[in-house]
Amino acid sequence: MSAATGPARTGARGSTREDRAGRRADRSARRRTIGTAFVYTTLVVIAVVYIYPFLVQVATSFKSEAEAVGSPLSLVPGTWTTAAYQELFLRSDFPVWFRNSVVITILVTVGRVFINSLAGYALARLSFRGRGVVFALLVAVMAVPGVVLLIPKFLVLNQLGIYNTFLALIVPLMADAAGIFIMKNFFESIPRSVEEAARIDGAGPFRTYWWIVLPMATPALVTLVILSFQGSWNELSHFIVAAQDPALSPLTKGVAQLASGGLGQGSQFPLKLGAAALMTIPVAVLFFVFQRRIMNVTTGAVKE
């Protein structure tokens, strides 16, 4: 652009400017090619560093124990064996852990979607006395770091007499401030006129919420489902303090104890890595199905 307007105005100096611009363009083009090559190389190297460990993980789970230790870098097992998985499914509590994780994750997710959207709607749309205070408290609650609550949570669960029950594993996870914020923000973006029409027709707040607003909130609900599925599937610390009965262990706790204590002797790397790979599959599937949305979720949630 400057090359086009430049000569017209500067007259005599125009040609030199064009020359110089051309030379600069040449040089910058060459530099850009080198730059691009450099960028691609860097990206590929980093991507390999990021992905290779997961490939090793899967490969090692099909190796024998000796081979896992002997050639930890190879991606193709010398002799394929499913011994680790047999051990995991037939001689360990892994199936129980898996079942527990599935039950907990589903219930927590359903509960969160319902409770968070209800609260989000009330905070966004219904006017009632004390709303401002509730909202301020919610912000304050969000600031309490989770790890600090480890012991406190145990104390309350113990006091309530539900320590060591499924209830203790599930209910405390069912409301989270971040999810309420997401829902509140979304409901605020829906034009009020939609609800007013319903209200004029005589629909009460719950009907308006359930039949009119909630169906419109599908994108936000999907976001919420993704976040709470991932959150409760990967949760560890809460499960540690909420129960000690091995029959109530979900995957994270079970595998963590497997990693630190282990079954029997030896390093048992194929077994441990197999367990870790299996527990990654559900979130990995979720990730690849909703990839585009997940990439936007994180940004959307924090921007507010």
Place this chain on the structure above:
Amino acid sequence: MAAVDDAPVRHSAPGRAPRPEPARRGRSGIRGREAVAGWLFIAPMIVILGLFLAVPVLMAAWVSVSDWTGRGSPFASTVGFVGLENYERLVAGGGLATQDFGTALRNNAWYVLLVVPLQTALSLFLAVLVSRSALRGRGGFRTAFYFPSVTSSVAITVLFLFLFSASGAVNRAMEALSVDGPNWFADARGVLHLVLGALGVDQGPAALTGNGFLGITWWEWLAGPSVAMCVFITMAVFTTSGTFMLLFIAALQQISGDIDEAAMMDGATPWQRFRLVTLPMLRPTLFTVVTLGLIGCWQVFDQIYTGTQGGPAKTTLTPAYLSYQSSFEQQDWGRGAAIAFVLFAIIVFFTIVQRIILRERTTVPRRKRFVLTTRSGESGAVAGAGAQR
């Protein structure tokens, strides 16, 4: 409130009882129903968050000043009030409790000091690379970088235990470069001490070894993260850079291409454009990332629980894990709760400091940015006329 205020003005007559009724009922028909609905809607949230967030904090506050041993209810009459004794044991006792707490703080401080800058720099670097408009396979790269963030900390720790085992993948790779890798998870030596040792300094000066803070000597404070802790640091950077990369990508998308183009017109080199144009505009995101990083880094627990349980030689002990360990394993609940509160205070402190810095900094770059834009505007106008450069 409005109903009560308005009513008397309109009907100043004496018959007080019957008159406001219809008006109030008319309002409460809509308002009242909405208020009831509002409270009903948030009731589940209040019950859960109250019961499992607010009440626990209060209860833990009590336990932190009691001598409860984990038997029965902490509110039983046998449980005594011990004042600040639990806190005193942590910071001034000089015994094992103080020593452990000091060690845990030292370990975590080094962790924070290394992880926060590294993860911020790496995620920004990745975001800038991946945001190039001409890049092919952008989605693939983003997926690759983000994937470690999706997986659970337990699974990642198990993987790292394998990768960094004595004869593991990392040491094999290092062997190929003819470097002898350490026995990562069993190596308690501090990295700074190792560096100093290589320079021939094996013993710290008496000023450092003779005095200390929180039960460990200054020389020990300056040991740096242990080799084992370095693995956790690497792991944290590995798993969080993807998430933060997304934040930076979103922020980069907000910056319009015009500004970059304008800078390009002015002949700014790519590095200048990044440093003087892009970076100042990323500042809010930068602070978000640093704050989130700081808060997250002081909460290391899952990895330690899964991986090393504080070992070797307590060099991967963190306050969060120590709090858990002293309560659940040693039944010293008062100490555990006290540690949790000190940790809470630390996190709140850093968040507030962060806020203050953020407030100060935002005013400075805005002025800078203003100068920059006017200058580029001027030069843009002048360049058309007479090209000074």
